[in-house]
Amino acid sequence: MSAPKKVVLAYSGGLDTSIILKWLQTEYGCEVVTFTADLGQGEELEPARAKAILLGIKPENIHIVDVREEFVRDFVFPMFRANALYEGLYLLGTSIARPLISQHLVRIAAETGADAVAMVRRAKAMTRSGSSFPPMR
Numbered sequence: 001m002s003a004p005k006k007v008v009l010a011y012s013g014g015l016d017t018s019i020i021l022k023w024l025q026t027e028y029g030c031e032v033v034t035f036t037a038d039l040g041q042g043e044e045l046e047p048a049r050a051k052a053i054l055l056g057i058k059p060e061n062i063h064i065v066d067v068r069e070e071f072v073r074d075f076v077f078p079m080f081r082a083n084a085l086y087e088g089l090y091l092l093g094t095s096i097a098r099p100l101i102s103q104h105l106v107r108i109a110a111e112t113g114a115d116a117v118a119m120v121r122r123a124k125a126m127t128r129s130g131s132s133f134p135p136m137r
Contacts, residue, residue, distance in 0.1 A: 007030050010105055021052070035064075035065065071100055075097065
């Protein structure tokens with residue numbers, strides 16, 4: 001399998017996705033296209049665009065898409081109707097958006113001629129009793 005030439009990255013502008021963005025550029029020498037889903041986070045969107053530019057992403061390769069209506073209609077409302085709970089206690093949070101983000105990653109990959117997509121997911125360490133540990137550094 002050959003190294004990717006162009007990757008569409010689900011990009012938040014945070015530390016994890018910014019490190020992966022730079023890693024894709026340096027390790028694979030590939031062009032990176034960013035996709036940021038506007039799920040209603042408001043003022044976090046423009047700093048994500050600015051950081052992507054700072055990291056060498058061309059403005060035309062930065063995709064910030066308003067998916068709020070689609071997210072609520074196709075994911076949030078069905079989640080409420082199903083009473084979907086995480087660990088039987090909490091309403092699902094950001095994880096409910098991952099399928100929608102993935103759909104848009106694949107769409108943008110097709111539109112831009114990318115040959116790969118990437119998404120970062122922070123792991124959650126748990127004890128047997130269910131207590132969370134902080135992420136490993």
